[in-house]
Amino acid sequence: MPKLLILSREPDEYKKLIRQADLPDLEIVAEFAECDVVLGEPRIIREHLPQLPNVKWIQSMYAGVEALTDPTLRRDYVLTNARGVFGELMSEYVFGYMLAHEKKIFERFKAQQAKKWDRFESGLLRGKTLGLLGVGSIGAHLAGTAKHFGMTVWGYSRGSERSTHVDRYFHPPPQPSPGGRGGIIEFANGLDYLVVVLPRTKDTDKIVDANLLDALPPHAILLNVGRGNAVDESALVEALEHGKIAGAVLDVTEKEPLPKDHPFWVTPNLLLTFHTSAMSYPEDITKLFVENYRLYIEGKPLKYRVDFERGY
Amino acid sequence: MPKLLILSREPDEYKKLIRQADLPDLEIVAEFAECDVVLGEPRIIREHLPQLPNVKWIQSMYAGVEALTDPTLRRDYVLTNARGVFGELMSEYVFGYMLAHEKKIFERFKAQQAKKWDRFESGLLRGKTLGLLGVGSIGAHLAGTAKHFGMTVWGYSRGSERSTHVDRYFHPPPQPSPGGRGGIIEFANGLDYLVVVLPRTKDTDKIVDANLLDALPPHAILLNVGRGNAVDESALVEALEHGKIAGAVLDVTEKEPLPKDHPFWVTPNLLLTFHTSAMSYPEDITKLFVENYRLYIEGKPLKYRVDFERGY
Numbered sequence A, B: 001m002p003k004l005l006i007l008s009r010e011p012d013e014y015k016k017l018i019r020q021a022d023l024p025d026l027e028i029v030a031e032f033a034e035c036d037v038v039l040g041e042p043r044i045i046r047e048h049l050p051q052l053p054n055v056k057w058i059q060s061m062y063a064g065v066e067a068l069t070d071p072t073l074r075r076d077y078v079l080t081n082a083r084g085v086f087g088e089l090m091s092e093y094v095f096g097y098m099l100a101h102e103k104k105i106f107e108r109f110k111a112q113q114a115k116k117w118d119r120f121e122s123g124l125l126r127g128k129t130l131g132l133l134g135v136g137s138i139g140a141h142l143a144g145t146a147k148h149f150g151m152t153v154w155g156y157s158r159g160s161e162r163s164t165h166v167d168r169y170f171h172p173p174p175q176p177s178p179g180g181r182g183g184i185i186e187f188a189n190g191l192d193y194l195v196v197v198l199p200r201t202k203d204t205d206k207i208v209d210a211n212l213l214d215a216l217p218p219h220a221i222l223l224n225v226g227r228g229n230a231v232d233e234s235a236l237v238e239a240l241e242h243g244k245i246a247g248a249v250l251d252v253t254e255k256e257p258l259p260k261d262h263p264f265w266v267t268p269n270l271l272l273t274f275h276t277s278a279m280s281y282p283e284d285i286t287k288l289f290v291e292n293y294r295l296y297i298e299g300k301p302l303k304y305r306v307d308f309e310r311g312y
Helices: A011-021 A042-051 A087-102 A105-113 A137-148 A184-189 A210-215 A233-241 A282-297 B011-021 B042-051 B087-102 B105-113 B137-148 B184-189 B210-215 B233-241 B282-297
Strands: A003-007 A027-029 A037-040 A057-060 A078-080 A129-133 A152-156 A168-170 A193-196 A221-224 A247-250 A270-272 B003-007 B027-029 B037-040 B057-060 B078-080 B129-133 B152-156 B168-170 B193-196 B221-224 B247-250 B270-272
Touching: A003 A011, A003 A042, A011 A027, A011 A282, A037 A042, A037 A282, A042 A057, A057 A282, A087 A105, A087 A137, A087 A221, A087 B087, A087 B105, A105 B087, A105 B105, A105 B270, A129 A137, A137 A152, A137 B137, A152 A184, A168 A184, A184 A210, A210 A233, A233 A247, A270 B105, B003 B011, B003 B042, B011 B027, B011 B282, B037 B042, B037 B282, B042 B057, B057 B282, B087 B105, B087 B137, B087 B221, B129 B137, B137 B152, B152 B184, B168 B184, B184 B210, B210 B233, B233 B247
Parallel strands: A003 A027, A003 A037, A037 A057, A057 A078, A129 A152, A129 A193, A152 A168, A193 A221, A221 A247, A247 A270, B003 B027, B003 B037, B037 B057, B057 B078, B129 B152, B129 B193, B152 B168, B193 B221, B221 B247, B247 B270
Antiparallel strands: none
């Protein structure tokens, strides 16, 4: 009989939803030593990893599992993360900010405050090019929304070409040459919007660096909804202060909460959103857990399994 | 040989595009008396209506043609308006403002200005209900975008049920009873967002009145992208000042430009966007003119014909 431990800051909501799902044979337990299944937040699970002698499967409530793929930690269990549930949430966020930029929502509000009936023209997403740095399940969803709005979509990914909504794919070269960046510069050259949707791994550190920012057109906007490590923060401050790109929207930063003395608080044309772009809703996560639990008790391979080496 | 007169504030762009289209037999003329076809902006055409003795067909560059359907004016020609081209533009605008509201874009910017890493939660369009007051081609397009974002869509229209993306239709009663509002109150009761996409006609005057605003839930947001006459402006100020609804986004007002002393400039939770939600792009309008011109020279019925009596 599977024994589930829930490690979350809001366990009661999860307990209620999982009880409602009425899963066969499942018992919810409170003892670390007893459980073979864990559903929880990666950072909380990490603290308790040594106290889980019988754990066979851990389902993360988040997409980002870097707290658990750290090579110093045990890997003797199956780790699955949350996938497929954040695409629609991210899409609302990304298109909210891109449309706010095109429709000049802040500028119009200023005109209103000045009591000026000012008919300056809006821009359009239609016809513009969105670049996805990372084309996993979230990127694929963003690509679908971009198509709905008549955009061209380019994708830069390690290998996958999973989204049919991506018009053109770019990949890093199979054998990285010294200083070589593969097609990433050509990719950046053609974009109106660059959306970073990468997990935190050693390969994604500062992938958005001064060269990449230089390659973006001056009217381009950067959005980072993945992890803060992907952006070289000094290079971004430089690029925004010198108008090398038109703006940035950052949901994530290298350090969170952002330190009080960080330049991002006052960098021009930079908007911060404090890691709120896609909350984990217990209803979504429970649905995904239930789906995987049914596979677990039948001894079938679980969905959304994380490759510890790759980091996602 | 058809003779076209262009009546626009930017005729050169139209001339260029129409010449490029290389339409059979078409001559672009500059004399009012010569032309049988007019392509133009309704207000400019209205001024010159008496000087167009031979006009047979007028293609409006705008959707709203109230300047030409005024019963005091001649109706001895075929009037067609611009349809099908504004849906995507309006969709960018409406979803831009709805997403800005859900994602709390203004509030987050305030937190950033105060250097506060404040993780207050965003709302979601997913699962919310959008009500369309008017379900023509623009409303139908908005309904499609709403479905992409996982919303429920209700539509209130005189008769048509043209969009398959509308989950539930409401209609006025066939015989209006004294004081009766048909299903409009029930319609308003269930909405999170009310988007007004109505033409200016005698039937749409102040359709959004105190009763309708009272029927909206207190968290509801009103967006008007049709014509200013549809909203009782005093009732809206009242509703916003007393928190009867959560906000309003007005692209149109009864008087435009909005008079300097109008209360809307300082009404709480009201955003003005100065009639910019959907510009007429010469490329879009020319495409539509070309399509209708081909029908015209073949003597076939034109598309997007306006019913003078109905007003759209």
